[in-house]
Amino acid sequence: MKLLLNILVLFVCLQSAVAAEKWQNFSVPFSIRDVAATEDGVWLATDGGVRYKSSTDDVVYTPANGLEASTFYGIVNTARGVFAVSEYGLIARMSDDFTRWTVLNRSFPAGNVRVVPGLVEFSGDNLVIAFESKIAFVDLKTVTSILSIERVGDIALGVYGPEKMEIRGDSLFVSTSRGSFVRRMDWDHLKDDMHLVDPETWTRVNPSELGSRDSLHVVVHGKTLKDSVLYSDGKSKVLWQFDVKDQTYLIGHELIARYGNGKLEDLTKYKLFQLSGLYELQAIPEGGVIVASEDGFLATNMGGFWHEPMVAFLGFGNHNEAYAYRMKTMSILPEGKMIYHVWGMGFQLYWSMEHLYNISPFNDNCLDELVESFTVAVGTTVAPDGSGFLAATSANGKYSVDFITPDGELSCATGVGSSSFAGPLAARVDPSNSDWIVYVSNRNSLGAFAEGGLDILRFPPPSRNGGRLMNPELKSIDGLDGSTLIDMAIDEKNEVMWVISSTDIGYMEFDRDSIRKPVSMNGLLGAEYTSIDVDPLGNIWVGTTTQGVYRLDRRKGSLDTLTATHYTMMDGLLNNAVLDLSIDKKYGVIWMAHENGVSSLDRNDLRETRTFMTDSADTEVQVYPVPFRPHEFPHLVIDNISSASRVDIYNRGGALMRSFSGSDVAGGRVEWDALTKEGRLVAPGVYYYVVRTPSKIKKGKFIVIH
Template sequence: MPLFFILVPLLVLSVFAKDWVHYSGQNEVRDAVLTDNGTLWAAFAWGLAERISNKTENIYMPGNNNLQAADFVQLYALPNGDIIAVSKNGTLVRKNKNSRNFETINASFVEIKRNVRQGLGKRAENILVLPLEGAIAFFNYEQNRSVITLSQLGTNSLEEYPIKRIAVKDNSIWVELDAAIWKREISWAEIYNDRFLADPNSWNKVNEIPFAEESKPSYTANFLNTYLKRAKEISVLGSDVIIWGVEKDDVEYDFFVRIRNNEWGSYFLANPTGYYDDQKDVFSKSLALMPDGNFASGRWGAGLLTFDNGFPKTQLKQWFHSTKNTCPTKFKNENTNGYTLVQGLTASPDFSGYLFSYVSQDNYGIGFLNGNSDSPQCIKPTEASSPYAYSIIAREKNEEWEIYVAWKNIMEAKDGGVDFYKTSSKNFSPVLQKKWSLPFGSPIDFGFDKQGILWAVSSSKIFYLDEKDDEWKEPSYIRSFNGGVISALETDAKNGLWIGILGDGAYLFSQTNNSPDSLVAKHFKTKDGLLNEVVYDIAIDTIRGKVYFAHDLGFSIYSTALVRGDYIKSSSPKTIVYPTPFRPNLHSFLTIDFISEKSSVYILDSSGKRVRIFRGNDLQGGRVVWDGKNESGKLVAPGLYHYIAADGKNTNKGKIIIER
């Protein structure tokens, strides 16, 4: 039986954010202090909490109140009621008691790349003592500048012996290490005149700290934003968001959660089959969502799983595995005994089912599961470049599906290439057209931009397919990109490319003059509102103008017009309708896609009578979503219907088939 976790949010943590909304279940209190005016502050991975004496609770996260940091590990209460918070990487922020906003007062410690040790810091008059990994720093908060950073006390290197405790009383400071306790007299008001402060021998070894550690004030979080502690993959379509994540308590759960129309459903196991696998430890893009809310997941071991569109509870529908099916087939080597490895997965271009690739003996396989079928179709092309297939993407062109499959030379390697297939959209029978062995590494993610150009990323490179020259190319010019370990690629309705980086946030790339050969990057980090910079995946809702980031603290949503679709020009893809046929008792809605935002869209019955009309905000992103109801709010009868989309200059027409 599937295991469900019921989510009962008590307080949304990011209600103050204008452009950013964050969700994180990492509610461990890292530090807590009480100010002179009775305000209790607590530091968290996701931000800061303020509990005023009248019990009012304020939550601060990146993207609101000018807070440009997260991952806080240290708090200092100042005599005037102000607060200074220090992030793990060494960013110092200050909030005046009379201000709603934070100010970043110092980021110089970030550059030395020594993390701040949690909750050990002390304030001595106007000096903050910061314990670092391998060092101890002194910071003047009145002048907002560092005084000195020391890496050795007496005969002990702080690289070798970490700081365990810091104590301050009057003009004395004690620093306890694993090896010894060191003491020094410091006149805090005259610290800049202390000529021997940098001399390790000016510290004296003592036997003990003559007083006990002061206890921290107790802070119990009375809110729950989500149980989600780390999100690995996100898929967005229509009103549904599917998140694959990991919940870490004493046990690490591999699970999904669905959000529909901004409401959270129940958590459910991502692999309820009982067949153990290693998907939570694997990095791949193997989640596909349909317009009706059904979705599928590829697994490293458990094969291919499909789930229904239930809400708030979602159930496993189908499980395809080599122990119970002939498709997909198993893979066996010295480390894997019969695992079914489905690591490439995408919706078919017409949303009639799922296309997937799988690792297999000798040659990888490609499969198609029709949404109305109980069994997939699989082939193992004899011309396949490798046994190891991963990411997959497809589009429809001239009534054919064009399928691109990424492969690796060996399972553990990064090098590989792309194989290109074509098949009739009516009869799944892929035929190899082209092979590329790439110097950039095997693609980990694909995306078609608004112009129809196919982009790909490896773990270190960004490249695209130049169809005219029939070769993959890197852009000749990329500005403002720092590189890093690439994790994800997504394209938006404005021809932008979004790239996720493990440890350095995300980038939005714009094409200069719509040329793929020249890119300009905009960087998104914690200082720009992103909650966490270890980004695993990115998904985009072009209708509502939202970018979803899966990261190490949960996930974040960025609302921006940068990704919202404009009206569709005549050079854009032809108008499509999906799913077809439309079954209102099975599908949540029907989508008419690639139409002008300036249009009026009419739904007509077979006699030509108007059933429904859409215009204005109904067409944001160049698509219409119809629930199958007429203007009176009643479901229409089964049969043949027509749509007409007209913008005053152009008219698009098409058929809609409704079945029960």
């Protein structure tokens, strides 16, 4: 296990440079549910994945590493390897090189019965799992179920479930609220034990025979530790204690500490990702993402790592309202300025995560107040010409639309809506006259399941009215079966806006004032939706409350015939409950928010390539790694090319080695595996590439080294 973290970091970096599709998960690995020791460190089963912690390594494994679940209640280190057991009994084994997990048994999750946290034990080749209503025995050689028992002695486990379980030699102890029991086990021939299902083979024992911990003291090798980090309200927080080499790990549900050489280290804080309770995120136009938590913290990922979270506004957050109302109030301009709404407190403006302005109802301004000194907005968006931000604020009368400049100047179009309550909004420019067309979800209450429709407001741009938002024209249309819209995504290229309610998907073409449902969405199961975005190819991505993410591809460009691709934890998603999603079109990443963390999926075809190889391109064609060593790197990448281009690779003598076009250049990137068109590995030497579009040609050379 030594230097495992360094190996994994290198593995991730190589994969991210060349993979056409790659998952990453970011989670907080707490609460800790179970612990197993190794010769170098400890394995932790947590609500945020499986974590390995040692003096040199700190690695969290999630569905992106093959686990297919993110909440784990059991972990054991056996002669046959490390096995993890999920909240509902999925069993996975760590690979021998410690890079990936393999799920070996999926039979228990179908029963929808939870494992009792920490009650997973093993003896020899047998795994014993205590569920809330049964105890299961599993053969570790085949990772198949031997059987499950639902009674011990005179106790029905479905009524009084297991609370403690312990293996001592050939005896299995089980304790419930109505008594404790023990049974002699033939661990070497468990499958042949014909009486294992007989509850009468269990003997009632005194509960004191099951070990209990000292809840008042933490004692390490005879020394009582009094450090305050180990105690809460006078009681020990330590639930597990392991000696690893010359150090002792002291672990509780929310505690990791290490004692050695007379010193105690508090290792509880997980520095790589620190936010939970996420509900909203927004891709940064220049690449990266910002996430928001219910308790009022913001964190940014730029350049592949997470920055330290910051408090959004004096410790206030959006809390329960954030999810109940499907708030979408974070918007970001290309220059990096951002607006964010804090429930009741107004709007905060930031630049590079530095707070600039506070626009609150406490100040003398035109903001609506739903109640006295209390402003409520469910949505914001970037102004269609990039000159600032738009928000819709609910009111006692009719809602208002507010325009906020990057310098914090506020203009209010007061009472212009059709209802008191407003949901999310979107906006675009009418190319015929530069008017702003602002779409606002109207609703009869603030909830995500409210009745409502869509308001279409046409404003002259504030630049024509002295910087003020005024004189709108209003048209109201029906929503989706009378339900309010909870998210919208404008596809300028195809001149359509996609919308969702909590239960339906629809679209509105720019030249029509009505919302229609697609006729066919093959592969899409009935779901409760939370969020929507559109990628550069016009595909629609939707998040759901329990079913993960769907990508809806337009069949032959049709708006009415869609084909779904389904992504869940089995594919690499951190959690099937997706609270928000947003596409980073700079780097080709879709980001997804969950209550317990963030998922990201890298795909070449999520990148916006319209400016590549044009006069307005901000990045030249790049080739990497150079020199190219096929035995070290799986691909040579030719990047930042037009998606309408053709790429040819020649050897030094001018012979054509490979050609790429069409789907091979999706996302403006070509990946070459050093094979000829006949499938043979090319010889070392100098090679040339030519990238052709109808109007441009880019040429270059590189070296292949074996």
